[in-house]
Amino acid sequence: MITPLHSTLRRALIIERRKYVITLTVDGLKLSLKGKRRGIELTWASIVNGEAALARALQASVGAFPLKEGHEADH
DSSP states (O other): OOOOOOSOEEEEEEETTEEEEEEEOSSEEEEEETTOSOEEEEEHHHHHHTHHHHHHHHHHHTTSSOOOTTOOOOO
């Protein structure tokens, strides 16, 4: 049986050696750098109907998670 999401669920992630927090709510999800309030927010409805891809592309184009000064992305 699957447990319904009734309250906020927060988990830590490490992506390319950077620490993030993902927050899941009944309305959607938010991904932000650890220690920061701003981040990428998506509603479940936007993910389901395809608007999420457009929103993510726009956020990426303006640098939602800029690299720290003096650091380059590892490829």
